[in-house]
Amino acid sequence: MPHTARRVVLEPFRRNRGLLTSAYVLTVLWQLGEAAVPVMIGVVVDQGIATGDLGPFLLSCLGLGLVFLVFSLSYRFGGRMALRVQQAESHRLRLEAAGHVLDPRGVRDEQLSGETLSLATSDADKVTMLVRQLGYTIASLVTVVVTAVYLVGVDVTLALVVLLGLPVTIALTQAVSPVVARRTEREQAAVARVAGLAGDLVAGVRPIKGIGAEDVASHRYRTSSRAAQRSAVVTARSWGYLSGLTTFIAGAFLALVAWLAGSKALDGDLSLGQLVAVVGLTQFLAEPIKHLGDLSAQAASSWASARRIAAFLSTERDLVDGTVADVPERPRVELAGVTHGRLRDVSLSTSDGELLALAVDDPAAAAALVALLGGDVVPDSGEVRVGGTPAHALTIDARRRSVLVVPHAAYLPEGTLRSVVDPLGRLGADELDAVLAASAAEDVVALHDTGLDHAVRARGASLSGGQRQRLALARALAATPAVLVLHDPTSAVDAVTEQRVAAGLSALRRGHGATVVVTSSPALLAAADRVVWVRDGRVAAEASHATLLAEPDYREAVLR
């Protein structure tokens, strides 16, 4: 289903028809109950105070108490229901936004993480606020209608003035509301930008501190924050105009009714009691009028949020998804005459149980190769095949099941050493030990008394680069994929550890499937069963590391 602002706004109502109907009925009951209070006061005065009889006085007071009980309970439960729906829908939108980012098909990420955060919290809340707003709107409208019906019984002219006058007054207040809406939208966008910048700066805090650029960074945030501030003041002012306009129109309308009713009463067309009632009701109407007047600007602000959410949810997927779900358990990944980016007519293939190293001279070509091996990218020409099937024809799930491509700068989540390496808790103690040993991550575990239960901060911030890299490698090994593609997995570890990793990797992976390492580390190249040397985007040679070392160009490329 396409994501439109309309759908984002309407879905919460559709999904919660039952609960919202009850909530709105109770809200109307509450509003009518509030309106009945002055009426009941009149009854107490008429029946009790004016007569001086204690019995009727107490009885009417009891009636007043009942009215209180009804509207108080109505609000209590109606309000809770509406809030429950609002919170549930806000939660749902949040999950939808998170789910969009975390969709297996990927997403063309056009937003800063801070902006996405703002979308999933602030905007989601704003959209779902409409669920509660509608309750008050219905209550206001019902009050207006009930009042109008009463007025028809009193005086038709007055009733007409009120009934025709109300839409006109509300329409007048709408004159400025598009301006308010536009400004609000601009302000919200500015606020989202400020949030985005904050996230960006906080994420880059280490490099920033490293060159003592706290001042400059702080200044940039300040500039952005000030722009949002100016926008917020302008928006607030326009809300002020809207509010002032509504106040004035409601007042002028009241004056008109007072004059008409007063004149009619003087002419004898209206009794004194009716005059009091008409004037009292018109005055009471000021509240609903004001509410209805503000409504469209508030709704516009919610719509602006809904549009942003819809636009975000409509961003394109960036991975191809095919239909073939069948792949052999231990497939072979092949590149057949692939030309893509810097790569020219590259052909290579993995084989089960083998450690294949790709020595690539150009980082951009290396990155392209890694992306192609995962099958997520369709090459400009040539074909990538997994288990004999073109990769793009496979479902994402089928590709994931067979090939694991570990991003070079892999993200480590918050948790413990154990949960980072084996998030699903699939491995037995022996298997886990084997994985930790092969990746030399056992050293990291040994550093702490708490061992595998040692806490890890988000992004692995509490670890050194080499520790992060080894944990990421351990996690990849723990996943036991049929084809494992690693990109420079030892760039941050020392030479001795690197040799241990190279030996451990080839030994452990031999029993699990094919392994591809894009690297120029001699230790890894030496441990590989086969090396494909890619120079200037083409396959220059394919042999063992030892054999290739005879080529002066290769020596030059891989030796330090």
Place this chain on the structure above:
Amino acid sequence: MSAPAAERTLLPVAGRGATTRLTLRLLARRPVAATATVLGFVLAGLAGVVSPWALGVVVDVVRDGGSRDDLATPVLSIVAAALVGALAEVVAVGALAQTAVPALAQLREDVLDRSLRLDSGRLEAAGTGDVMARVGDDVRTVTDALDEAVPLLVGSLTAIVFTAGGLFALDWRLGLAGLLALPAYAASLGWYLPRSGPFYRRERVAQGERAEALMAGVQGAGTWRAFGHERLAMEQVERTSDTARGLAQDVFVMLTRFWARMNRAELVGMLLVLGAGFWLVRDGAVTVGAATAAALYFHRLFNPIGAVLMVFDVVQRSGASLARLAGVALLPRDETAAHDLPGAPALVLSGVGHAWEPGVPVLHDVDLAVAPGERVALVGSTGAGKTTLAAVAAGLVTPTSGSVRLAGRPLDELGPATVRRHVAVVSQEVHVLTGTLRDNLTLAREDADDADLHEALDRVGASGWLATLPGGLDAPVGTFGVELTAAQAQQVALARVLLRDPAVVVLDEATAEAGSAGARDLEDAALEVVRGRSAVVVAHRLTQARTADRVVVMEAGRVVEQGPHDELVAAEGRYAELWRAWTSS
């Protein structure tokens, strides 16, 4: 799968006194706007009292059988009051924004500023979600609260004063009856505030956790996807969002129970006034009209009193947010101006020990002296404490024991500004800030011109790709622009050091994340950057150690060997072992 919130050491939260003082100070910065706000809302409140009075006059005119002309005064007063009230509202709302919005902007800027200046360990322990929730959710809560509370408070107080005055003017006993409702109001407030306060605080913390989970999902999306573990990240978002939702609902339930108590207080007051009216009328002390008017006046007090009580709630709700903002904004900021140190300063670490977590020391009694212009390579297996030592040497982290001196003076005496002027660090994390390439470079020196930037990029070997970058220096990079490779990003970081031109450079495996394919280019760039400076180079690529003046070998947080490369190789110790591993492959 994640550490529970309790384990996270959140950033500080200010006490009530400090929060209040900060708020007043911020509001007092714009005294004219603040005064205009109060006066505007008072005037608007006054204008609101005019129409009930004028309508009473209309009724009187009709009852006394007056003429149409007599209606003119009350009717025109309503129009005039509406006009005055409307204008007052326009002015007051604008003035409020001018008072509050800049104050909050200032607050969020200060929070971010202090967060950037925090010790990185402390910031990472708190989690970026905590900072994000403060500059986002908390600022929003306070803004909404002010927009809501200030007009309500001022307008309502005005209405209460005049209406209550009217009640007493009718008859003092009727007024007194109304006043007797106060304890009932106070009791409902006394029931509510202590109960909801902790909930609001928990709600704020839960929002921080939610932000953290969302950020983890977004920032780690590629990795979650690669492993097919999207579900795990989603579960985390779902769990934290659900907790926040549950708390929001609990708070609301409490709020509705508070409103019910408030309704009870209204009913009690109403019955007291009606009852007093009943006895007074029976005793002939007041007229039925007066008793009626008293009841209607008291009824008109419902909304303003309710509004004032709600302000307490708003203050409490936003108070939790404000305290979180103030907690960070009030962190002391070292204002010591940067000053130049004479000549080329020497960097001396003596007896340095450090533990990131109590009881888990990662450095033990390390001595390290870097002479002016000397290049020291720090090698050892990962986890040996090299990065920690580099951070200590750079003054980014205060060690738990021992001292660090620059030009003979302890770093804390020099102040962070001076230290940062003379010591720059390139860490292994690469982060390209969203913006243009220029933005990323001028971070180091704001007044650098194009020639400076080109020269710096040229020296780190980046001029090749710069030439092919559409837009050149003004090309957008990072999330919205060209994705720089790790090697390019690191070149940018090195170019920043050249622009900064410090006397001491600490390179913490600045060539690591580039991957081996780009490592050699980066090594050349690193050489260019350290030329003519004192340098501490954390290196696992031993080619960098070989060209250093001195190699310092670390194991398990201690220095185990040091000396020139050739001597250490000949000594057949730990370094020789590392070197063999490096060259044999």
